[in-house]
Amino acid sequence: MVLPQEIIAKKCAGQTLSEIDIGLFVDGLMSSNFNDAQVGAMAMAIFLQGLNKQETVYLTNAMMKSGKVLSWGKVKNTDGLLLNGPILDKHSTGGVGDKVSFMLAAIIAACGGYVPMISGRGLGHTGGTADKLESIAGFNVQPKLEQFQRIVADLGMAIISQTPELAPADRRLYAIRDVTATVASIPLITASILSKKLAAGLDVLVMDIKVGNGALMTELDQARALAKNITTVANNAGVNTQAIITDMNQVLGNTAGNALEINETVKYLTGKLREPRLHKVVVSLAKAMLINSQLAADEKSAFFQIDRALASGKAAEIFAKMISALGGPNDLLEKPWRSMNKAEVIIDVLAPCHGYINTMNTRDIGLSVVSLGGGRTSNDQIIDHSVGFDCILPIGTKVNKGDVLARVHASSKLNAELASQQYIKALVFSDVSVPEAKVIYRF
Numbered sequence: 001m002v003l004p005q006e007i008i009a010k011k012c013a014g015q016t017l018s019e020i021d022i023g024l025f026v027d028g029l030m031s032s033n034f035n036d037a038q039v040g041a042m043a044m045a046i047f048l049q050g051l052n053k054q055e056t057v058y059l060t061n062a063m064m065k066s067g068k069v070l071s072w073g074k075v076k077n078t079d080g081l082l083l084n085g086p087i088l089d090k091h092s093t094g095g096v097g098d099k100v101s102f103m104l105a106a107i108i109a110a111c112g113g114y115v116p117m118i119s120g121r122g123l124g125h126t127g128g129t130a131d132k133l134e135s136i137a138g139f140n141v142q143p144k145l146e147q148f149q150r151i152v153a154d155l156g157m158a159i160i161s162q163t164p165e166l167a168p169a170d171r172r173l174y175a176i177r178d179v180t181a182t183v184a185s186i187p188l189i190t191a192s193i194l195s196k197k198l199a200a201g202l203d204v205l206v207m208d209i210k211v212g213n214g215a216l217m218t219e220l221d222q223a224r225a226l227a228k229n230i231t232t233v234a235n236n237a238g239v240n241t242q243a244i245i246t247d248m249n250q251v252l253g254n255t256a257g258n259a260l261e262i263n264e265t266v267k268y269l270t271g272k273l274r275e276p277r278l279h280k281v282v283v284s285l286a287k288a289m290l291i292n293s294q295l296a297a298d299e300k301s302a303f304f305q306i307d308r309a310l311a312s313g314k315a316a317e318i319f320a321k322m323i324s325a326l327g328g329p330n331d332l333l334e335k336p337w338r339s340m341n342k343a344e345v346i347i348d349v350l351a352p353c354h355g356y357i358n359t360m361n362t363r364d365i366g367l368s369v370v371s372l373g374g375g376r377t378s379n380d381q382i383i384d385h386s387v388g389f390d391c392i393l394p395i396g397t398k399v400n401k402g403d404v405l406a407r408v409h410a411s412s413k414l415n416a417e418l419a420s421q422q423y424i425k426a427l428v429f430s431d432v433s434v435p436e437a438k439v440i441y442r443f
């Protein structure tokens with residue numbers, strides 16, 4: 001019997017772990033054979049010494065197999081028909097104002113794909129897709145897996161939160177990494193994300209690797225290394241995977257906060273407002289998903305299909321049906337605020353000077369949403385979905401003193417004023433114009 005401390009010592013000394021060592025660690029995560037201190041020590045050993053490709057594959061596979069692995073071959077829709085398209089998904093490494101999953105899944109479903117999206121909660125300063133969906137009264141992010149699969153078969157998409165049945169070993173490891181400063185490790189992030197994605201039984205995956213001051217990876221070379229690691233491991237595991245590196249040096253879209261982001265999604269899907277940077281990210285990810293799954297033969301066909309999915313209203317209709325199939329209202333698109341709470345207090349954030357918005361400390365804006373109550377500072381905290389920022393002006397905008405930079409939505413006047421001050425502090429203004437900020441980086 002190999003003791004946990006022997007496996008930890010091996011990694012601490014920079015040695016390579018065998019498949020058996022890693023299997024014992026993952027079994028230990030499930031059975032508590034590794035106690036919390038030992039899991040933390042192991043996470044730190046990996047954080048400091050790294051894992052090679054083969055070890056990362058072993059960890060990914062063992063964590064994937066710690067729970068159910070979905071298969072789609074025998075899943076039928078309500079009419080008794082088997083799926084007639086590819087199973088595909090995207091995963092983002094997280095950011096502020098990142099509501100891409102909603103529009104993207106709906107577009108892909110409208111183009112004939114099936115998107116079983118298992119999303120995360122907010123983490124640190126970043127928002128979580130599952131939290132955003134819970135802004136909607138009645139929406140159930142934890143349906144039974146059979147119901148989830150049936151909705152995907154009927155509509156082409158469903159978005160839920162991670163369930164205890166899928167990659168449970170990652171749930172425990174992730175919770176311990178979160179409090180032991182071991183999140184930002186490329187092999188651990190790779191295994192964590194891919195164990196969940198591979199458990200969903202995908203044919204095609206597109207990774208949105210965020211880079212910038214609001215992302216997990218703040219530097220481009222780190223983002224590229226993560227992108228390379230994830231694509232190598234996932235492609236080796238048989239899932240056609242591409243990574244796209246996108247900018248997170250400013251809030252994506254013009255809202256940050258749970259219900260506000262759902263409202264922006266509704267505006268996007270119904271064509272009322274499509275913030276250009278957000279649209280660019282949605283289109284590049286959608287294009288990659290359509291081409292890699294052979295739903296589109298080339299870029300031209302992919303653009304045509306994306307455009308048609310939005311212009312015809314089909315993507316919006318699928319999203320609305322998914323909301324009601326999972327317990328939400330039937331009229332989210334028509335009356336979003338009928339089923340979401342509005343904040344008590346809304347105030348304008350006013351520009352303190354003339355000039356151009358030069359930089360935005362995106363992480364601090366995300367933390368400000370958390371301080372307003374829109375994210376968690378402890379695991380079991382109940383969040384206030386109504387709070388956050390909207391009408392956010394992008395980097396490069398020219399403003400005069402007193403112009404509205406954004407609006408704060410808060411539960412009290414005091415909180416609103418504090419958040420307004422934090423928002424102003426997060427911006428740097430310049431006298432000269434700013435070159436157009438990049439949205440997609442070359443990988």
Ligand code: URA
Binds near residue numbers: 093094183188192193
């Ligand atoms: N998202 C995950 O699911 N896991 C990580 O480790 C980081 C981001």
